[in-house]
Amino acid sequence: MSLPPEKASELKHIIHQHLAKMDIHGKIRDVLAESVQEEAGPDPRALTEQDFIRALQCRGIVDEVMEGLQFSQVLKNIAGPLISCGCCDGGANINPTRRYLYLQVLGGKAFLEHLQEPEPLPGQVCSTFTLYLHFRNQRFHSKPVPCSCEPDLQEGFLLEVHRDGSKMADATTMLSISDPVQMVLIRTDTSGETTLVSSYFLDWRSILSAPNGKTGVSVELLGVAGSExxxxxxxxxxxxxLYPPLTERLSTDIVSTQQSLERKKTAEKERLFLVYAKQWWREFLEIRPSHHTKLVKIFAQDENGVNRPVCSYVRVLRAGRLLESPRQAARFVSLLPLEKAPMVGGGVRQEQWCTLLAFLCRNKGDCEDHATLLCSLLLGFGLDAYVCVGTTGKGVPHAWVMTCGTDGSVTFWESLTAHRYLHQPVNPDVPTLAPQPKPSCPYRTVGCVFNHSAFLANCQPSDAVELCIFDFQDQSRWKTMSPEALRSVCAPGSTTSLPPLPPLTGPTIESAPASNHLEMEMRFLVSEHRKDLGMSTTWDDHLSYLLSAALVAYEQERCTGVSCGNEEFQDAVRRAVPDGHTFKGFPIHFTHRNARRIFATSLRSPFCEEIVCCRGDHVRLAVRVRVFAYPESACAVWIMFACKYHSVL
Known part of the structure; x- marks a missing residue:
């Protein structure tokens, strides 16, 4: 990929300065004088250019120039703003046959909520802003910067505009690419808690009409969550x-006309779908008057306050090598913490369905966010998956996932816990004393189910889950929406208002170093706690090592539902504990790595406190930590506290 003219001029200037600094002209004159004297012998001949270059090489002048110049470093300094970016995979690979959009963030201003925030001292922990970007299956993030009224967000992102085809995209081709750049701003406080500050969709195509292929944009970020x-x-x-720059730019009228046409087309599709949805809802209410009380959710509001069909929140999502099975996908989703949408003041619960990028960047969300992500992943694994909207046993609105097997079986997946429940309906027509399956799932009612291509409302006499028959072909039980109508507003690329689906990113945590670091912190906290109680602490490293087998077995059981390895662990512990000694162990699970929070939570259990504060003869303590890394910075942290001591009767 060629450098732009100003970068090429800068490169020439650096090379010229270096050559002048090492007096290259003087050295060339000396070599030239010596070469002329050598050739002025009894049989003189003309001195050629090749002879002179050979003389420079023999005297090491060329090697000295290249070594001092460090050409690769110079290129890195020159092209650094061009090729380095805050990409999640650590860098960008430049393809000279592709067109790139270089997006520079030149700082922020008017973040008035942080107007009184003091300047952080060097080394001081403070709240930070991090900017995340997604464009055409590419994800990026900036370095964290301290929160302030004018945050110093200085970052460059190199976005590949097109990946298909062998020809470099011209202006006309790029004009037809309506995918926006989604930007999500996250605030992380001193305790590690994240907050979604803003989500914004940038239409980058104004660059196609900009002179010199450059343009400046000021983006006003709006808040999220209801009234904000x-x-x-x-x-x-x-x-x-744009790199390389366009040879011919488009006129401003052409770009604005294209954007206007796309907006009108999207608005018309959404209007037609709304007309259809209203008619469909009237027909649903005519079936039975009580239907107006059922939880039939057709539209949901995202973090930007935009109402979108719920089917548009689900896509077929393949995780590549990051997740290997549907159950592992369920485990991953369950590790993302639950957090209700925040609201100012009291009243009815604030409902907010986040776009997938906002959910993943914030690394936590409501039950609807978890359910739509799990459903998307299960669809990627080839299952017939749906999101269910209904209530729990306590009558609280809730969303979960269900899959339909080819044998007619129905399985519920709780996205917050990764628990699975086989649905066995109760037949209300059988005699009262006849044996009936006992309900095992925690759900009371179901109003509707949906995925990326189907929406079905429950029109059975009762919406109780235990009585529900999930035969979607039976139109007397389930009223379906037109697949064509759903496809017009929910299929990928159907409207410009539909956020593209970002890919998952790999684990950002290295399991072994993270486990070792947290284990050392836990040992320190246990020792300090016992010291405050006037007790010394003696660690048993061998016993600590043996606890690993149990922690791995616990995580495998959470992923697969199958318990294995417990027999070997018990046998190893029996061998490690001498006769007349007692062994006690307390395992506990977390989804974060804050050592002090973990220790404080663990001590709330009387079993853990009994182990940590153990008194007696020959007391030996053990603690083992195992961090299991998952995509998107999610982690499962298993800790076991243990002790062995001599039993005195």
Missing amino acids: CKVPVGVLNLKLE
């Missing part, structure tokens, strides 16, 4: 550049 979604939270200054 229309309130500005700050401004980001951006600079857009």
Whole structure:
């Protein structure tokens, strides 16, 4: 890929300065004088250019120039802003046959919520902003910067505009690419808790009509969550550049006309779907008057306050090598913490269905976010999966996932815990004393089910889960929406208002170092706690090592539902504990790595406190930590506290 003219000029200037600094002209004159004297012998001949270059090489002048110049480093410094970016995979591979959009963030301003925030001292822990980007299956993030009224967000992102075809995309081709750049701003406080500050979709195509292939943009970020979604939270200054630059740019009228046509087309599709949905709802209410009380959710509001069909929140999502099975996918989703949408003041619960990128970047969300992600992953694994909307046993609105087997079986998946429940309906027509299956799932009612291509409302006499028959071909039990109508507004690329689906990113945690570090922290906290109680601490490293087998077995059981390895662990512990001694162990599970929070939570259990504060003869303590890394910074942390001591009767 060729450098732009200003970068090439900068490179020439650096090379010229280096050559002048090492007095290259003087050295060339000396070599030239010596070469002329050598050739002025009894049989003189003309001195050629090749002879002179050979003389420079023999005297090491060329090697000295290249070694001092460090050409690769110079290129890195020159092209650094061009090729380095905050990409999740650590860098960008430049393909000279592709067109790139270089998006620079030149800082922020007017983040008034942080107007009184003091400047952090060097080394001081403070709240930070991190900017995340997604564009055409590419994900990026910035370095964290301290929160302030004018955050110093200075970052460059190299976005590949097109990946299909052998020809470099021209202006006309790029004009037809309506995929926006989604930007998500996350605030992380000093305790590690994350908050979604803003989500924004940038239409980058104004660059196609910009002179010199460069343009500056000021983006006003709006808040999220209900009443705050229309309130500005700050401004980001951006600079857009195309590499290589366009030979012919489009006129501003052409670009604005294309954008206007797309908006009108999207608005018309959404209007037609709304008309259809209203008619469909009237027909549903006519079936039975009580249907108006059922939880039939057709539209849901995202973090930007935009109402979208619920089917658009589900896509077929393949995780590549990051997740190997449906049950592992369920385990991964369950590790993302639950957090209800925040709201100012009291009243009815604030409902907010986040776009997938906002959910993943915040690394936590509501039950609907978990359910739509799990359903998307199960669809990627080839299962017939649906999101269910209904209530729990306590009558609280809830969302979970169900899969239909080819044998007619129905399985419920709780996305918050990864628990699975086989649905066995109760037949209300059999005699009262006849044996009936006992309900095992925690759900009371189901109002509707949906996925990326289907929406079905429950029109059975009762919406109780235990009585429900999930035969979607029976139109007397389930009223379906038109697949064509859903496809017009929910299929990928059907409307410009539909956020593209981001890929999952690999684990950012290295299991072994993270486990070792947290284990050392836990040992320190246990020793300090016992010291405060006037007790010394003696560690048994061998016993600590043996506890690993149990922790691995616990995580495998959570992933697969099958318990294995417990027999070997028990046998090893019996061998490690001498006769007349007692062994006690307490395992506990977390989804974070904050040592002090973990220790405080563990001590709330009387079993753990009994182990940590154990007194007696020959007391030996053990603690083992095992961190299991999953995609998107999710982790499962298993800890076992143990002790052995001599029993005195």
